[in-house]
Amino acid sequence: MSMKILITGAGGFIGGFIVEEALSRGYETWAGVRKTTSREHLSDPAIRFIDFNYGNKKILTDQLLSHKGEYGAWDYIVYNLGVTKCKNPDDFDRINYGFVKNFTEALVETEMVPKQFIMTSSLGAWGVGDEKNFTPIRPTDTPHPNTRYGKSKLKAERHLESLEGFPYVVMRPTGVYGPYERDYYLMMKSIKYGFDFIVGFKPQLITFIYVKDLVQAIFKAIDRGVVRRGYFLSEGKAYTSSQFRRYVATALGKRRVVPVKIPVWLLWVVSVIAEKGAIVLGKTSTLNRDKFRIMKQRNWICDISDAQNELGFSPQYSLERGVNECVKWYRENKWL
Template sequence: MRKKILITGAGGFIGSFIVEEALARNYDTWAGIRNSTNREYLQDNRIHFIDLQYSNKSNLKKQLLEKKNTFGKWDYIIWNLGATKCRHPEDFDKINYGLVKIFTETLIETDTVPEQFIMMSSLGAWGAGNEESYAPICPTDMPKPETLYGKSKLKAELHLQSLPGFPYVILRPTGVYGPREKDYFLMIKSIKWGIDFSVGYKPQALTFIYVKDLVKIMFLAIDKGVKQKSYFISDGAVYTSSDFRKYVAKALKKHFILPLRLPLWVLKIVSYSVAFCASLIGKTSTLNPDKYRIMKQRNWICDISALQKELGFTADYPLEKGVEECISWYKTAGWL
């Protein structure tokens, strides 16, 4: 019998790639999205769509029981739902922690707990690494998230860990890039125009993970059957902002890029100002106080030894290869 899998947040950048891989593996694939969600990258007619009422526990319970009675429960759930920017600060907790709490409690109450519940968290839940020694962030370090996003993700992690016997797998990726992604795309577009902006004068150690490698890790976790485990995720290498610029310029065949380095105080003023102006018209902005706190941090190195030893992970896409494929997609799609 085919295994059934639910991917929440399936309409987003990462979610659409998870759905594609689940279909490639012949899973009975369910995409958890709102009825109003754009389905541009969810065109396969094998996909089952479901609009789960995460914030209404009574309605959600009815949906899960109906699904269980009609189709059986999901064998695997990949929780990829979350908010990286919000108009109101309290919404980070409401979405990134509150919905996880409601959903997992309802799974337990309806006896629909899957074999594995894989939650997309973030390296930001642990906060920045030591900016003097540049030692990798380790699972044994005390988490000290500096962003509202990171704090809300950590609360969700602690909730999962508090549920007796719950089969969670927590993934904490560093910066995720790839086709369809929009934030790194802005940096790539700037480099295409011949300008590369960076901030701060102290060296910054960056890490990345290509979206297809991140999805590969999710299904390695399923294949290995791990439970009650947490993993930091990167491609295993350490980069600088000039490395990113170099690889993008090479893929774009740009021979001259003007690097502009801004002081952190300038970035702070711009981030807070743009976010304030966006809030006045009911919008969110890519530049905001949380984004500033992320960009000012100097050490994003993380220890992925557990990922390598327990799941056997090796990256198929080091940064140069990933950037090349990503830019090729942007060009084909008409983004560049």
């Protein structure tokens, strides 16, 4: 009998790749997606869909009991649901923390706790690192997130830790990129047009993880059976913005790209205006105060030794290889 796995947030960028890997491993794969969510990257007929009401614990509990009665419990749950930008700032807490709280408590109450509950969090939950000596951010450092997103993710992590014996695993990736991701795509699109916008004049070291390496880390955690652990994830190498620009430009065949350095104060002004304008229009803005704090941060280096030692995590994608694969996908799908 196949092992059963549920992937929540399956309609998102990362979720689609998790579903794909689960199917390739022969899992009975359930994708948690809303009825209004695009299923463009969830076309395999073997996928089973489910739509939970995470905001209402009573309804959620009834949904779980109904599923349990008909199909049984899941062996593994990969909780990949969350928001990175919101129209209402309170939604960060409501969704990134509140939904996790409702779901995990409902799992406990319905006796549907899986062997592992793997949640994707973020390096942002630990906040700003050492921007003077550029020492790596370590799991033993005291977290001090400086964004609403990071704070909500840390709050969700603390909730998991508070559940006695709950078999959580937390993945804290740095910047995740890959095919059909949109934030790094906008940067690549800008480079295609000959400009690369850089924030601030102080040195900055940034880190990345290709989406397929993140997915492999998730399934390595399942293979190893670890519980009540958290891991920082990155390629394991830091880059400057000029190196990123060079890889993208080369992949695009772009000979000349003009780097445009934007003063931190100017980006702050633009971010505030963009955020408030989006609120008035009832939309979300890619550029906002949270995004400003992320772009302003100088040190994104993190210590991935725990993942290497405990999971056998070994990233297969250098930034150059990952960028080449991304650009190829964007071109084939007429994004670039």
